Structure formats: C-alpha cells, structure tokens
Amino acid sequence: xxxxxLHHVTAITADAPRNVDFYSRVLGLRMVKKxxxxxxxxxxxxxxGDEVGTPxxxxxxxxxxxxxxxxxxxxxxxxxxxRVADDAALxxxxxxxxxxxxxxxxxxxxxxxxxxxxxxxAGVPDAPLVASHPDIPGEYALRGFxxxxxxxxxxxxSAGLLQxxxxxxxxxxxGAAGAERSGFLTYDAPPAAAGIPGxxxxxxxxxxxxxDAELEAFRGLARDxxxxxxxxxxxxxxxxxYFREPSGVLFELASRDIGFDVxxxxxxxxxxxMLPPQHEHLRAQLEQTLTPLGV
Numbered sequence: 001x002x003x004x005x006l007h008h009v010t011a012i013t014a015d016a017p018r019n020v021d022f023y024s025r026v027l028g029l030r031m032v033k034k035x036x037x038x039x040x041x042x043x044x045x046x047x048x049g050d051e052v053g054t055p056x057x058x059x060x061x062x063x064x065x066x067x068x069x070x071x072x073x074x075x076x077x078x079x080x081x082x083r084v085a086d087d088a089a090l091x092x093x094x095x096x097x098x099x100x101x102x103x104x105x106x107x108x109x110x111x112x113x114x115x116x117x118x119x120x121x122a123g124v125p126d127a128p129l130v131a132s133h134p135d136i137p138g139e140y141a142l143r144g145f146x147x148x149x150x151x152x153x154x155x156x157x158s159a160g161l162l163q164x165x166x167x168x169x170x171x172x173x174x175g176a177a178g179a180e181r182s183g184f185l186t187y188d189a190p191p192a193a194a195g196i197p198g199x200x201x202x203x204x205x206x207x208x209x210x211x212d213a214e215l216e217a218f219r220g221l222a223r224d225x226x227x228x229x230x231x232x233x234x235x236x237x238x239x240x241x242y243f244r245e246p247s248g249v250l251f252e253l254a255s256r257d258i259g260f261d262v263x264x265x266x267x268x269x270x271x272x273x274m275l276p277p278q279h280e281h282l283r284a285q286l287e288q289t290l291t292p293l294g295v
Contacts, residue, residue: 008205008206009145011060033053034272036273042289043064056208068199074190082119082145084120115200150188157246162225206251219253228244230242238258
C-alpha cells in the first residue's frame with residue numbers, strides 16, 4: 001500500500017473570472033468541476049485538470065471574493081511543480097506565459113495573484129495527464145503534477161511521519177510513489193517574514209489513496225506518526241482525511257475511486273454549476289449571486 005503521488009492541490013483566489021482565464025486559457029487546463037465550497041457554499045470551488053480530472057492533475061481553488069493577497073511563509077507550500085515533456089516544451093511555455101523566466105532547467109512564473117509555479121522536464125515513467133486546448137500542441141501541454149515546494153524551518157521534524165506514511169527520502173527531499181504515479185515534496189528554508197494566508201497562497205496538498213479502506217489504513221499510520229487525522233469526509237468526488245504534518249503543511253489524503261463524472265457526463269464537465277445534495281436547496285440563490293464564469 002503506497003500513496004500514488006499527488007491527488008490535488010488546493011489554493012485560494014480572490015477573483016474567479018480572472019482565475020479561470022489564466023488556468024483555462026493560458027495554461028490550457030480543463031475546468032472539470034464548477035461547484036461551491038462545501039463548508040461555505042456561497043463561494044466557488046473550482047477544479048482544473050486533464051480531460052477527465054485524473055488524480056495527479058487536479059488544481060482547485062476556493063474563491064473568497066476580495067480576499068487580501070497572501071504570502072507564503074514557514075509551514076506553507078510556496079510553489080507548485082508541473083511536468084512537461086522536454087526542453088522544447090519549456091521553450092514553448094517560456095514564450096507563452098507573461099513574465100515567465102527560464103532558469104536552472106525549469107520555467108518559473110506566477111499566476112495573476114502571485115502563486116508560484118515551476119515547469120520541469122521530468123524523466124519519470126508516469127503516464128502524461130494532458131488536457132486538450134486549441135492553442136497548445138499536445139506535445140507541449142502540461143502533463144500533471146511533479147510535486148510541491150514548502151517552507152520549513154526544521155524539516156527534520158517531519159521525517160518520522162513521512163516515513164510512517166511511506167514517503168522515501170531524507171532531509172529536505174521526499175517522494176511518494178505507487179505502482180503508477182509519483183509525486184515529490186521539497187522543503188526550503190523559510191523567509192524571515194511570517195506567512196499570511198490569502199489570495200495566491202496554497203491551502204493544502206492532497207496525496208492519492210485508492211479508496212476508503214486505504215484511507216482508514218493511512219489514518220492509522222498518521223496517528224502512529226503523531227498526527228491527528230480527521231475522520232473520513234465525503235467530498236462528493238472523492239473521500240478525504242486531513243491533518244497537519246509537523247512542519248505545518250496541511251495534508252489531505254484523497255481517494256481516487258469516485259471521480260468527477262459521478263454527477264455529470266465527461267463530455268460536459270465543468271460547464272454547469274454542480275451542487276452536493278446538502279446544498280441543492282440553495283441552487284436558485286447561488287445561481288443569482290455567484291459570478292458568471294466563462295469556460
């Protein structure tokens with residue numbers, strides 16, 4: 001039993017229309033689900049990924065309209081890493097993304113709210129997780145997550161829990177790999193300024209488990225490693241367990257046995273507002289108050 005790399009990464013935006021424009025139009029990801037924050041249903045929860053929202057490709061955003069810009073600090077993820085095929089793909093993205101910089105074998109850029117991304121030509125056997133986009137040749141498209149980078153003043157504190165969960169590595173560099181996918185976690189020395197959650201910051205990172213049986217098993221391992229995991233929570237498209245690891249990063253373990261086509265056809269993913277049963281009675285109100293989004 002191993003975690004199959006990353007399942008998804010969730011961040012915060014203050015401006016859903018601008019967010020959709022950047023991640024759909026510029027980066028070429030498909031919006032695979034337009035729903036609401038299950039814990040605060042008056043705001044969006046948007047999901048982007050490959051054509052079907054395969055775990056390992058899913059970037060999600062909680063929208064909090066007008067939220068102040070945040071700043072990554074100790075105990076927070078500061079960079080999301082994506083895979084591309086090769087140097088030619090890096091060249092393509094360095095020219096396509098405004099403000100992108102190619103250096104040290106990566107292309108680094110920020111989204112409109114300051115969230116940092118890196119594109120890496122990773123030589124891994126994992127299948128590419130690609131979305132179709134008319135302006136982006138398939139050979140250059142993003143191919144799913146490579147990993148995340150987080151700030152940690154004392155990353156050695158996290159080693160015991162990570163090892164208990166099946167991560168391999170040491171010091172600042174860790175990886176979780178299963179039979180089909182892998183994902184990486186790198187700790188960097190934190191800046192002097194304290195972190196501030198807000199627009200343009202990452203809320204949590206989710207690692208991929210098979211189903212409820214694995215989630216229960218990993219819950220036990222997390223407790224053995226000193227964490228305080230939640231019970232399994234139903235998130236409609238996957239089931240989840242949450243806990244903080246010792247460096248402060250909020251971890252989620254998410255199942256990959258349900259999927260985004262459970263409530264709408266794959267052909268029209270992301271086009272309609274989808275609500276969980278507990279919030280369906282709010283549909284008329286939400287359709288009036290939520291900002292219309294282009295897809």
